[in-house]
Amino acid sequence: MCLGIPGKIIEIYEKNNSKFGKVDFSGIKREVCLDLTPDAKVGDYVIVHVGFSISILDEKEAIETLKTYKEYMDSLEDEISL
Amino acid sequence: MKYLSEFRDPTAVEKVIEKIKDISRKEYTIMEICGSQTHSILNSGIDALLPENVVLVHGPGCPVCVTPKEMIDTAIELAKMKENILFTYGDMLRVPGSKESLFQARGGGANIKMVYSPFDILDFAKNNPDKNVIFFGIGFETTTPANAMTILKAREMNLKNFYVLIAQFRVPPAISAILNDPFNKVQGFLAPGHVCTVMGTEEYIPIAEKYKVPIVVTGFEPLDLAEGIYMVIESLSNGEHGVKIQYKRSVRPEGNLKAKEIINKVFKIGNQKWRGIGEIPESGWVLKEEFEDMDARKLLNKKIEEIEETKEGCIAALILQGKKKPNDCELFAKTCTPLNPLGAPMVSSEGACAAYYKYKKYEN
Ligand code: SF4
Numbered sequence: 496m497c498l499g500i501p502g503k504i505i506e507i508y509e510k511n512n513s514k515f516g517k518v519d520f521s522g523i524k525r526e527v528c529l530d531l532t533p534d535a536k537v538g539d540y541v542i543v544h545v546g547f548s549i550s551i552l553d554e555k556e557a558i559e560t561l562k563t564y565k566e567y568m569d570s571l572e573d574e575i576s577l
Numbered sequence: 578m579k580y581l582s583e584f585r586d587p588t589a590v591e592k593v594i595e596k597i598k599d600i601s602r603k604e605y606t607i608m609e610i611c612g613s614q615t616h617s618i619l620n621s622g623i624d625a626l627l628p629e630n631v632v633l634v635h636g637p638g639c640p641v642c643v644t645p646k647e648m649i650d651t652a653i654e655l656a657k658m659k660e661n662i663l664f665t666y667g668d669m670l671r672v673p674g675s676k677e678s679l680f681q682a683r684g685g686g687a688n689i690k691m692v693y694s695p696f697d698i699l700d701f702a703k704n705n706p707d708k709n710v711i712f713f714g715i716g717f718e719t720t721t722p723a724n725a726m727t728i729l730k731a732r733e734m735n736l737k738n739f740y741v742l743i744a745q746f747r748v749p750p751a752i753s754a755i756l757n758d759p760f761n762k763v764q765g766f767l768a769p770g771h772v773c774t775v776m777g778t779e780e781y782i783p784i785a786e787k788y789k790v791p792i793v794v795t796g797f798e799p800l801d802l803a804e805g806i807y808m809v810i811e812s813l814s815n816g817e818h819g820v821k822i823q824y825k826r827s828v829r830p831e832g833n834l835k836a837k838e839i840i841n842k843v844f845k846i847g848n849q850k851w852r853g854i855g856e857i858p859e860s861g862w863v864l865k866e867e868f869e870d871m872d873a874r875k876l877l878n879k880k881i882e883e884i885e886e887t888k889e890g891c892i893a894a895l896i897l898q899g900k901k902k903p904n905d906c907e908l909f910a911k912t913c914t915p916l917n918p919l920g921a922p923m924v925s926s927e928g929a930c931a932a933y934y935k936y937k938k939y940e941n
Contacts, residue, residue, distance in 0.1 A: 498613055498797075499719065499771045499827075501580040511699075512733070521581075528696055531722055531836045540580055542774065542827050545666065546694020547723040550774045550833060552580060556825040564589040564800065 499542040501552060502527075507537055518543060580826070584798030585621075593803035594626045600807075600814055606632045606762045607809050608755070608899045610748060611717075611769035612639030612927030613797055619936040621799035623806075631810065634762075634899035635922075635929035637751055638769055640716045641668045642921040642928040643851040643897070644744045646884045649674030652713045652742055654881060655873055656687035662705070663742075664692045665713035672924045675884050695727040702731070702739045710736075711873045715744040719771040721862055722836035725843040728868055740873035743864065746849055748772050749780040750860035755898050756788040763899050765809035767795040767802070770824035775840075777832025781820045789818045796824035843868055850883075853893035853921030893920035896929055903933040910934055 502518040507529065509515070514529040518541065525546075529535045532548045541548035609615055615635045618624050624633055637643055653674055656663040663679075670680040670691060683689040692698055695712055702710035714724040724745065731739040748769060755761055768781060773794045785792045791812035795805030805823045812818065822828050840862065849861025864872060890908045895901040903909050903922065913919040915931050922928035926935065 499774070503579075511730070513730070528694070528726070530726060531833060531839065533835060542771070544719055544771060545723045546696055547726065549719065549722065549771065549836060550827045550829075553826050557580060557583075560801075560804070560823075560826065561583055563804075564586075564592065 499544040501540050504539050584800040590799045590803050597807050598628050604630045607765045608634045608636045608763045609767040610636035610638040615932050619932050637897040639927040641925035644715050645850045645852045646675050647881050648744050651881045653682040656689045661709045662688040663711045664690050664698045667691045702736045711740045713742045717746050717772050718776045721840050725839045728843050741871050742873040745862040747860050750857050754857050765791040767805045768792050770796045774827045775833050775836045778820045778830050785819050792820045794822045794828050853897050888919040891920035896922050903930040
């Protein structure tokens with residue numbers, strides 16, 4: 496129930512006086528309300544919960560976390576050159 | 578996919594587990610609060626990879642599970658009245674009330690619809706002015722801002738036929754209740770990453786201070802969880818307490834200020850009953866006076882009784898407080914299964930008993 500899924504904002508628009516966006520979740524696109532993350536821009540990754548974005552993912556922090564484990568990872572080589 | 582697959586790398590997870598083995602010199606009991614984390618831990622097999630002296634116990638963090646039975650009865654009663662339509666999150670549908678679930682009630686003709694995002698209900702309410710449109714909104718702090726936004730928007734749109742039935746839970750008072758118990762064995766916590774994405778870490782600092790425990794705000798992917806467990810054990814073995822953030826890519830210490838502002842416009846802190854545990858003071862959010870006119874309960878013409886969960890043999894309260902594990906229960910996977918749940922942690926897939934059942938923990 497507390498599931499929040501990361502997705503990438505591909506479009507931003509206004510609807511009913513609210514900020515909305517189209518968010519791409521690995522190919523599945525959904526409409527998301529961006530009012531809780533008013534600074535969100537096209538290209539940002541956001542965590543989406545029940546149709547609302549609750550945070551903008553911090554790419555630097557994500558890379559920091561991954562770097563700690565870089566030496567162990569099979570999958571990381573290409574991904575860290577984000 | 579970016580931000581997911583990297584955090585699921587099994588080799589990296591195994592290496593973190595190796596590091597955990599290296600530093601685990603004593604016995605440790607650690608609780609993850611959130612049901613989504615319980616699920617991810619069992620699904621990725623982290624619990625089985627951990628050394629025997631590191632015990633994970635599972636907390637009460639499944640909002641669907643802890644929503645009281647009488648709330649479900651109330652929702653059903655409302656949905657049976659022909660002038661009403663009730664909307665709710667999909668997870669709620671199969672949870673049994675005292676007689677039936679919303680799903681069963683719908684089969685019997687009650688007006689119940691599932692909703693992906695509560696905002697979608699508003700257009701329906703606008704286009705159907707002759708119906709009372711009721712939103713059954715439950716959740717932890719992760720969901721509270723979405724519920725609050727929907728209520729604010731309904732007010733802004735001046736919808737006169739929009740009502741809410743609310744059961745919202747706050748995590749910090751539940752952690753305090755667990756730590757206050759003289760028989761508590763939990764030494765450190767993984768705090769839920771999305772709850773803290775909204776609320777930040779402020780409320781957890783006094784708890785860590787008072788009870789001298791480490792609390793690590795952790796994400797949901799296997800690598801996040803392994804790292805969170807490592808950080809708790811590292812603190813415990815250094816004799817440290819306090820709040821740390823593992824899930825830094827989403828959690829800021831101050832939380833999401835906009836989301837908190839919206840919550841505070843609509844809700845105030847109130848007491849809340851948890852299914853399987855009972856009432857915990859200040860552990861919920863209730864409507865502020867200026868939104869009380871939207872309370873769906875006033876549409877009811879009969880009183881719904883409070884129900885105690887007294888299935889003989891069910892040890893839900895002990896499980897939800899981390900004192901026992903699902904397979905300690907004699908009814909687990911015998912008379913109690915997801916199709917015939919006898920207690921709160923079996924009613925939704927994120928409950929600890931249901932997660933153990935799904936990942937076949939009864940076979941060992
Ligand atoms: S397995 Fe069923 S009966 Fe046993 S504690 Fe869990 S919910 Fe209760």
